[in-house]
Amino acid sequence: MAWLDKAWVDTVLEALTAFFLIAGALITFISSFGMVHLRDFYLRMHGPAKATTLGVGLILVACMLYFVLIERTFHIQLLLVTIFLLITAPISAHLLAKVALHQKLPSDTSTTGAPSELREEDVGQEPDTPHPEDPGSSQRP
Amino acid sequence: MLIKRCLPRPILSLILMLVWIMLSDVISYGSVIMGAILGIAIPLLTQRFWDAQPVVKKPLLLIRYTLRVMLDILIANLEVAWLIARPWRRPRPAFVEYPLTLQRDFSITLLASTISLTPGTISANLRLDGRSLLIHVLDTDDEQAVIDEIYHRYERPLMEIYE
Amino acid sequence: MIGIALWISFFLVAMAIVLNAYRLLVGPSLPDRIIALDTMYVNSIALIILYTIWLSTRVYFEGALLIAMLGFISTVAVCKYLLRGDIIE
Numbered sequence: 001m002a003w004l005d006k007a008w009v010d011t012v013l014e015a016l017t018a019f020f021l022i023a024g025a026l027i028t029f030i031s032s033f034g035m036v037h038l039r040d041f042y043l044r045m046h047g048p049a050k051a052t053t054l055g056v057g058l059i060l061v062a063c064m065l066y067f068v069l070i071e072r073t074f075h076i077q078l079l080l081v082t083i084f085l086l087i088t089a090p091i092s093a094h095l096l097a098k099v100a101l102h103q104k105l106p107s108d109t110s111t112t113g114a115p116s117e118l119r120e121e122d123v124g125q126e127p128d129t130p131h132p133e134d135p136g137s138s139q140r141p
Numbered sequence: 142m143l144i145k146r147c148l149p150r151p152i153l154s155l156i157l158m159l160v161w162i163m164l165s166d167v168i169s170y171g172s173v174i175m176g177a178i179l180g181i182a183i184p185l186l187t188q189r190f191w192d193a194q195p196v197v198k199k200p201l202l203l204i205r206y207t208l209r210v211m212l213d214i215l216i217a218n219l220e221v222a223w224l225i226a227r228p229w230r231r232p233r234p235a236f237v238e239y240p241l242t243l244q245r246d247f248s249i250t251l252l253a254s255t256i257s258l259t260p261g262t263i264s265a266n267l268r269l270d271g272r273s274l275l276i277h278v279l280d281t282d283d284e285q286a287v288i289d290e291i292y293h294r295y296e297r298p299l300m301e302i303y304e
Numbered sequence: 305m306i307g308i309a310l311w312i313s314f315f316l317v318a319m320a321i322v323l324n325a326y327r328l329l330v331g332p333s334l335p336d337r338i339i340a341l342d343t344m345y346v347n348s349i350a351l352i353i354l355y356t357i358w359l360s361t362r363v364y365f366e367g368a369l370l371i372a373m374l375g376f377i378s379t380v381a382v383c384k385y386l387l388r389g390d391i392i393e
Binding site: 017091 | 349
């Protein structure tokens with residue numbers, strides 16, 4: 001790829017790498033900061049579930065650009081880490097919220113609307129009502 | 142027929158192959174062939190454990206949806222970071238019961254993940270008999286507006302794509 | 305330019321991990337500690353990637369991948385344990 005050897009490409013890549021590094025680190029830091037100063041668990045959950053994923057994703061992008069800069073190769077493995085984080089972050093956030101509801105953690109006083117109580121089946125026991133897509137569940141003993 | 146028997150889940154096979162190429166970090170004949178072998182072998186071996194494969198009815202819409210979610214993740218994160226970074230203004234959190242109209246497990250999973258990744262909302266609990274999703278909102282005045290936005294922005298496209 | 309950016313981001317990510325450690329030690333509830341640990345995993349991935357850039361080697365990519373996987377699986381396992389008192393059904 002001849003166009004990659006131009007001098008301005010290096011400058012642009014360098015600037016982009018530096019920008020993504022700083023942006024990612026800043027977002028990571030802010031979300032961790034939120035985890036310290038927010039008032040109840042449900043609020044604290046928002047930082048790690050979203051901002052940390054984006055922050056680390058940006059740092060991974062910066063790393064990819066950096067290796068394009070010094071080696072002229074794309075390391076797609078880093079893309080895999082980003083995708084993995086993007087897929088798993090909402091799942092662990094959902095489970096953690098469920099745990100918090102199960103343990104009846106108090107929510108902040110300014111919260112409008114109360115969480116509904118968790119029932120046996122939400123925790124993972126067999127549901128009493130059959131699942132609409134599972135016709136066999138009604139015959140189960 | 143032979144193709145259908147060898148590749149019972151073409152999308153899964155493709156994803157497995159791509160993941161293998163990404164894992165080995167090079168696009169070479171070796172990694173592509175090994176990825177193809179794994180992409181054929183793993184679905185054949187694990188076929189009986191899988192649920193029914195979701196059918197994508199409108200692939201173009203799926204691409205648009207993915208792009209929109211990517212953009213929303215970016216904007217949402219900046220919003221959330223901004224909300225967190227200023228301690229002098231207290232956010233107004235809320236729990237919202239979101240009534241689900243989606244039917245299939247797979248699309249509900251996608252919707253819940255999308256909700257967790259985008260503007261100031263986290264899905265907390267799914268109730269299958271009442272068909273509702275409990276959502277914690279970071280900062281809102283109007284709960285109905287949140288429900289409407291989720292419905293029009295995410296649930297409607299998902300329903301068109303998968304159901 | 306990258307050198308300065310690298311040091312700033314090293315500092316910010318390290319501070320983020322310190323803040324996570326504070327939440328991990330202080331609590332007050334069990335889910336708080338789990339989420340602190342989970343965030344620490346993700347932040348340590350960021351730290352490893354920064355270290356990779358500093359050393360200009362790709363040796364640690366697999367490490368980042370492994371931390372991502374183990375972190376997710378352990379978070380899910382602990383959550384399941386807290387929800388049901390049992391991990392394997």
